[in-house]
Amino acid sequence: MRTSIATVCLSGTLAEKLRAAADAGFDGVEIFEQDLVVSPHSAEQIRQRAQDLGLTLDLFQPFRDFEGVEEEQFLKNLHRLEEKFKLMNRLGIEMILLCSNVGTATINDDDLFAEQLHRAADLAEKYNVKIAYEALAWGKFVNDFEHAHALVEKVNHKALGTCLDTFHILSRGWETDEVENIPAEKIFFVQLADAPKLSMDILSWSRHHRVFPGEGDFDLVKFMVHLAKTGYDGPISLEIFNDSFRKAEVGRTAIDGLRSLRWLEDQTWHALSAEDRPSALELRALPEVAEPEGVDFIEIATGRLGETIRVLHQLGFRLGGHHCSKQDYQVWTQGDVRIVVCDRGATGAPTTISAMGFDTPDPEAAHARAELLRAQTIDRPHIEGEVDLKGVYAPDGVELFFAGPSPDGMPEWLPEFGVEKQEAGLIEAIDHVNFAQPWQHFDEAVLFYTALMALETVREDEFPSPIGLVRNQVMRSPNDAVRLLLSVAPEDGEQGDFLNAAYPEHIALATADIVAVAERARKRGLDFLPVPENYYDDVQARFDLPQEFLDTLKENHLLYDRDENGEFLHFYTRTLGTLFFEVVERRGGFAGWGETNAPVRLAAQYREVRDLERGIPN
Amino acid sequence: MRTSIATVCLSGTLAEKLRAAADAGFDGVEIFEQDLVVSPHSAEQIRQRAQDLGLTLDLFQPFRDFEGVEEEQFLKNLHRLEEKFKLMNRLGIEMILLCSNVGTATINDDDLFAEQLHRAADLAEKYNVKIAYEALAWGKFVNDFEHAHALVEKVNHKALGTCLDTFHILSRGWETDEVENIPAEKIFFVQLADAPKLSMDILSWSRHHRVFPGEGDFDLVKFMVHLAKTGYDGPISLEIFNDSFRKAEVGRTAIDGLRSLRWLEDQTWHALSAEDRPSALELRALPEVAEPEGVDFIEIATGRLGETIRVLHQLGFRLGGHHCSKQDYQVWTQGDVRIVVCDRGATGAPTTISAMGFDTPDPEAAHARAELLRAQTIDRPHIEGEVDLKGVYAPDGVELFFAGPSPDGMPEWLPEFGVEKQEAGLIEAIDHVNFAQPWQHFDEAVLFYTALMALETVREDEFPSPIGLVRNQVMRSPNDAVRLLLSVAPEDGEQGDFLNAAYPEHIALATADIVAVAERARKRGLDFLPVPENYYDDVQARFDLPQEFLDTLKENHLLYDRDENGEFLHFYTRTLGTLFFEVVERRGGFAGWGETNAPVRLAAQYREVRDLERGIPN
Structure with missing residues (x-):
């Protein structure tokens, strides 16, 4: 063509x-x-x-x-x-x-x-x-x-x-x-x-x-x-x-x-039907990419290792081990979740999502397709005998890897970290991953994930933060194994970097028992994102919940939502630089992802950033 | 109320x-x-x-x-x-x-x-x-x-x-x-x-x-x-x-x-009619402001005095004199135009429009009204015996002064610069002044000039530059004595300051003989903003002008436009930091202000800024 x-x-x-x-x-x-x-x-x-x-x-x-x-x-x-x-x-x-x-x-x-x-x-x-x-x-x-x-x-x-x-x-x-x-x-x-x-x-x-x-x-x-x-x-x-x-x-x-x-x-x-193809516009097909079957791993990079692994531990993750040849890399696991932590040295650099692996049925084909679609290939050093994952850069610079499927739940690369078996835990899976997108790459990102990763757009929302509207695009694999939120902060206002810092990314972890996760985290001293009392008054006015349940929500800093199919309970950690964690429990067939409560979170994060600017310790 | x-x-x-x-x-x-x-x-x-x-x-x-x-x-x-x-x-x-x-x-x-x-x-x-x-x-x-x-x-x-x-x-x-x-x-x-x-x-x-x-x-x-x-x-x-x-x-x-x-x-x-007023909402009227009768002066501030006064001289201005008590201030005059130049010292700071005076019939009332409308009063030092102009800050920080009318063409303050008589010249008046507005103050600025300065909105345009659309609001006094263009550059793209630098402000000077002004300026070595050959080809295709006239346009770097009422000839100087001058000649009742040719200017200015970034001398 x-x-x-x-x-x-x-x-x-x-x-x-x-x-x-x-x-x-x-x-x-x-x-x-x-x-x-x-x-x-x-x-x-x-x-x-x-x-x-x-x-x-x-x-x-x-x-x-x-x-x-x-x-x-x-x-x-x-x-x-x-x-x-x-x-x-x-x-x-x-x-x-x-x-x-x-x-x-x-x-x-x-x-x-x-x-x-x-x-x-x-x-x-x-x-x-x-x-x-x-x-x-x-x-x-x-x-x-x-x-x-x-x-x-x-x-x-x-x-x-x-x-x-x-x-x-x-x-x-x-x-x-x-x-x-x-x-x-x-x-x-x-x-x-x-x-x-x-x-x-x-x-x-x-x-x-x-x-x-x-x-x-x-x-x-x-x-x-x-x-x-x-x-x-x-x-x-x-x-x-x-x-x-x-x-x-x-x-x-x-x-x-x-x-x-x-x-x-x-x-x-x-x-086109097969007989129409030969003459038509000299069309050429790309190598096919199948929808991902899950999230293989998420990698976060940090200049503040101490606070990052403290939060992982508070959320119930265990250190799997360090990489055999790349000593700066360690893996933390729980249930089917693998979080690779890259230690950038004690530079104070904020914690960010640096890479993500997709369980891709045919990594070679997916990578060949991505290259034909003009994605830039990642060239990470690796030594003989180690798994060499193929990957490309997403529009926002995050590294995306095509990992093969791991039917027994053990990715091929995990033994390189000395991990032989992954233990079950209260956290069972990644519910969704949220990437903050620069506004000028937003449409590009939607096409990128559609064309290269076989995701589909689900819904678009917009909700208020104290300093502007945040636009949010939900994408997922048709089998619902991978869910991404792409969000765009308001275009630069007068507040510049201050504003950007108030729109962090997050990793949402799924559990079947959020109260247990929260209680464990509290015992381990987790810094929850504070939820205002007024929020619970409003939840009570809207849903008329039993007092005991409401008390449980309050005690555990849990937010709540409900639709005709089920319920949604979730909490947020305080922000590590520009990244935070969310833990979610879906009861029944709740279809949302917490968008109703996002303004509460954004307001709390705004106050956090503002207080930091004023020199008030976190 | x-x-x-x-x-x-x-x-x-x-x-x-x-x-x-x-x-x-x-x-x-x-x-x-x-x-x-x-x-x-x-x-x-x-x-x-x-x-x-x-x-x-x-x-x-x-x-x-x-x-x-x-x-x-x-x-x-x-x-x-x-x-x-x-x-x-x-x-x-x-x-x-x-x-x-x-x-x-x-x-x-x-x-x-x-x-x-x-x-x-x-x-x-x-x-x-x-x-x-x-x-x-x-x-x-x-x-x-x-x-x-x-x-x-x-x-x-x-x-x-x-x-x-x-x-x-x-x-x-x-x-x-x-x-x-x-x-x-x-x-x-x-x-x-x-x-x-x-x-x-x-x-x-x-x-x-x-x-x-x-x-x-x-x-x-x-x-x-x-x-x-x-x-x-x-x-x-x-x-x-x-x-x-x-x-x-x-x-x-x-x-x-x-x-x-x-x-x-x-x-x-x-x-409201007089009988309806007393009971209604406890309404109070503001002191009245009449439309301005002209531009009293424009003040520009510069850290590059040399290049600024060179351009003024090339455009035919004469040094009137220095201010009696504020030695950093000098005035340059021609026709009915007075440009005060504030020498900020040889800091290299770019030349900007720092203040503007309006011929206001009743300065006291206008100032009282502005204060009730929450504008911030300017507090400039002055000594006994000198004219004390009242003024307020515009939303973009420019200082606006309410000067009294000067029926004999000699503002009251001019003798403080040692000027006793203003001589006529090829430049006769200010045609319009263009202020670049930050996007977040644009609507505010429109209300400001309406409510405080008795200007009215005339038309809004939008035209392309190489790095985004520029929005432009024309405002003027109903008597057409004062015309402002408020323009907003595209919201910050990836190019940040680079972008802003490509959207300078300007002062447009009116003449009845632009060819004479341009010829004098050429003799004096003025750096005109270059006009591409392709532009003249297009002008020729659109207007089918006599060859001799087209040659005159080209020779003098003049741009051209025409509507059903008349013609418009104009040229631009190269940019001094973030300010440039335009000279315009209106023939007949041409109603525009050069918007058709603005994309040509913006493209040339973009190339100028880009070349400067690359270290190519101006």
Whole structure:
């Protein structure tokens, strides 16, 4: 599949955009006119640069407000178009995007549109270029792809075809089945964009909130299947207007974009029947990745070893042993949970989640797939005879490893720590893991975990903290063996780092007896995150609990929630730098993860950080 | 007028919110329940704290999903409500906000609503509290204020009244005339919110985009006039959900809020007829401020005096002289433009706009008004016999002075610089001044210039830079003598300070002969901001200009725009730290300010900053 990206998706100068697109592995780019206008490089220099980088220049765009006007205005428009054809000749670009008229059209007449498009096509032929005509969703008279295509058929000129843009089609909720009926030779270009379902006017939605395929809610696979069946074999190009992409680092946006196309290509290949595959768009499938069967391990790194292992012990973990060759690494186990602790030395550096292992049925295939999806492979030193786990960096820099399944509950690597048997305990499993995401990598992270780790998005929430709204995306494996929460703190306010420190990550541990876990922890002196008395008053007002049960909750710093299927009890530890632990007990089929109580936690953590800032000891 | 604010408007802990509300000068607050739930302070402590701060606790809110349910569920709801009444007794709060049912109502029956509200009112009476019933715009069965009021009348209970919330009324576009027909004794509470006109679903609009009165598009003055006529004399309270406020510094949000109420009070007073004023809400008017008649001076401060005065000279300014007592200050003049330069010493500190003087008809009144609107007065030292200009700090820290009018073109203070006469020059006036605003003070700044400086908002634009969208608000005096552009750079991306440096402020100077200004500047060696060749190609394609004219543009680094009324020619200097100059010539009645060409400028400035970062000399 030939991949392309519009320069408007990327931040920086045109030169920087070309470099990023080439580095990410795109075959070509669309030149967004404004990027060229503001560039100090001439058309000839851009052409040469693209050639040097191995990029084709697939499209010049956009040309606006052309057809449906009086003759006098039309002649001016034609002049403007001719100037652009000259520029395209200098750039060596053969195709221009002509958008249906939004602003200046005054005459709603298909015959006139056809006549004016025909004259444009004649002119294009003179300059040896072609016109891809696209219906904008908010076009004044032409605003759906079937209408645009009907005009192209009416004109019937070899220099005029249609451009299909999924945003303009799917934002209006139109069926894409009709795409199959467009002859391939009349499809001159294809632009892809995904978008989250938002209820706002289409123009604002389009200008600010498009995302890469797989990061939104459109059914792009279905569109691609219809497209593939037409026999179209031109570029599949990304055209995304997104406020975050505009200001994000250009190199990683480009990689994120290419990943989205490779993933979509793979999804489309799978969705096509075997007989449709060979000719379609030269699609290639990726190595398959199966959903993970569990969390193999979590690794935390710390410059404060003492307080970290104290908390692990208070929660009932036992030291399994130290790694045979990497003496800075130790493993703590309980039930089916393995926490590797990396001692960074007594630097005072905060404790963070540094790595996570997934029980992956076929690690080799998963890793090969991840590499094709442009994830960066981790290169950890290991010596002969030790297990060499394959892994890649997540968008936030956490190391993710593809560990093989361990049917007897003993991962292959565990003996390297001198552990021969894992003992059961009150803590039985990892309930979920929460990664804090920088806002600018949030959509990227959702696609990453979908495409590389076979997780699915479940729900999105937003809840208040004392210093802004926190956005939260729940992802899980369809078998529910792995659950991740990706959360994004408010974009930097005035409070800068102070704010970030108030949004730590956490590891939630599952138990069937949280009261016993809490009592043991209390005896061992655990510093619980304090729960305000007012919270319990409110719980009582909402749930009318027996007094004894309420007393048990209070005594053990437990928070409570209930839905129609069951109950949820949980507590939090105080924060170690930017990490804390949660212990949860699910009774019955409770489906949440404590989101109702998250504001209570965030407020307590905010006070903790603020007091630390003021020099009040923890 | 009694002022109040809901704690949900403010960031931080409940204790921090109370302190901020009191410091800003509010009479009372609404306690947002969640703020109490997450607080470590007991109800009694909060009550005491408010009393110590001189704040009344006006409302406990919100209570949700109450009426329109089956009896079994209703009894649970009543229990929940009773628990809140107990809590209110502990807090010493007499009023609770009951929102019309959104989620759980199953029976649409006014008789049932009335019966259930009646039972709630009976219970309230027992606890000596009252219920203010509010129709949410997205309420399931009750979603308009007239319906809510009709139910209150039907119940006819002294413990039940209605709460009017302007967001829920005006977001639906309802007429507010009917407010006048509600008896004052049935209006238990009034909540105000403004909002920009946005086309999105009402719930998202409400939850994220409300702003303080005067910062949005709602006609709140009209609402207040109707309300005042009822005889209502309770609190007027702000209830604003806004993503920016949630993360902004709490003290200044509170001041911004109080300012909005004082401004609205003044506007309402003026809108009422004289006979309606005395009894209405105890409204007080502010001292009046007339629109400014011009820009008296602009002051720039610099740690790089050499390059600053070189540019002033290149643009044709002459040194007027140094200040008689403040030797660090010098004035440069040309035409009707006076630029005071404050030499900060050769520290290398970038050149910034530090102050601006407005020709204000009555400086004393304007200053008194500004102080009542909680602006902070500037306290500059001056000695006997010198003009003592009154001034206040703008939200971004710039000093704004109320200078008296200078009918002969000679400000009273100018002789202190040894200037006895101002000579005419090619530069004739200030066309506009652009202040870069931190995003979190943007709405505040709009209200500030409206309420204190008698400016009005004209238009809002948004345009792309290589690293994000820049938002731009044009404000001006109705007589067009003063024009400001407030611009907000994209919220911090990954590029941090690098990004900010690429969004400088500017001073635009007006001339009737820009070619002469540019030619003189070229002779004197001015460093123009470079304009790419591609830009001229595009101008040519769009406007089809005579070749000679195009050559003149190119030769003088001029940018060009045209509308139906006239033409606009302008050039930019390179940036001095975070400030640059623009020179503009308006031919005919051109109404814009160069926004079409702003992306060209921003791209050039981005390259400038990037090259500086890379160590490439300017």
